[in-house]
Amino acid sequence: MTWLVTGGAGYIGAHVVRALQDAGLTPVVLDDLSSGHAQFVPHGVGFVKGTILDGALLLDTIQQHQVTGVIHVAGFKYAGVSVQRPLHTYEQNVTGTAVLLAAMNDSGVDRIVFSSSAAVFGTPDVELVTEDTPKSPQSPYGESKLIGEWLLRDQGIATGLRHTSLRYFNVVGSEDPSLRDTSPHNLFPLVFDALAEGRVPRINGNDYPTPDGTNVRDYIHVSDLAISHVAAARRLDAGEPLEAAYNLGSGEGVSVGQIMATVAHVTGIAFTPDIGPRRPGDPARIVAAGELAARDLDWTMRHSLADMVSSAWVARQHASS
16 A cells, blocks of 8 residues: 655654554655655655645656555644735645645545644633534634645545544654754744753743643644554555544643753753743643544554653754764
């Protein structure tokens, strides 16, 4: 079985590619390298440089590599920036997904695992987010991911497409020192960059109604995420039932303050974070239940917070060496 991984040269996609290899499945990567890195693609894995907006290229890639399923990770992933660039966000995440689905339909490929996001929920006012928690995205990015889920649903009704959407929460860590999160907006890279440059990391608000006053979020290790993609692909290959969407969450969450303390411990760099004002719209807590994914997708939290931080720090140091 050959699985096309769109966005497979990115941080998350590259981990999915390696997990597919470890499971004995054959990956092929399509990535435009707008945020991915060619060196993240393992030697011997088929790599096509191009955009999911190019339907002809998608058709050729699917046919040339005899693709039987798609793991769709490619997309514009910067929620904050999407507010300033809504048209670009919709083009990449909505139009791109539609073009991909059309190429799959024209090629007879009938199974897809979709990279969705916790952003479909917006800022839910519940202690624990479940798959049925009302969707209220608050950015073009979150809206585009919800529309992506709808596109899969509707194509499934129309053509029998087999699909599932995996909603990521805060993905961190690294399984391989050569792979790291290079996002300019995510917490771990921001903190590591600050420390490397001799600056003090910053916390946005410490007066939330949480145990230590800082935001509580759901941090998950990227390799655990990748394993669940493979489990979803295997179930689709076997014709086994899947939910339309799964939350990949810990059920507990950790605070930004806890992360800062763990970073100081792991790196050996003592610091007291600067405290800034709250960011508008930031909820005190977003934590998801992962029971459905645990039931169907081999989902479990295999890594502690210290594991997440240390593996990410090792990857950051590897990139600097």
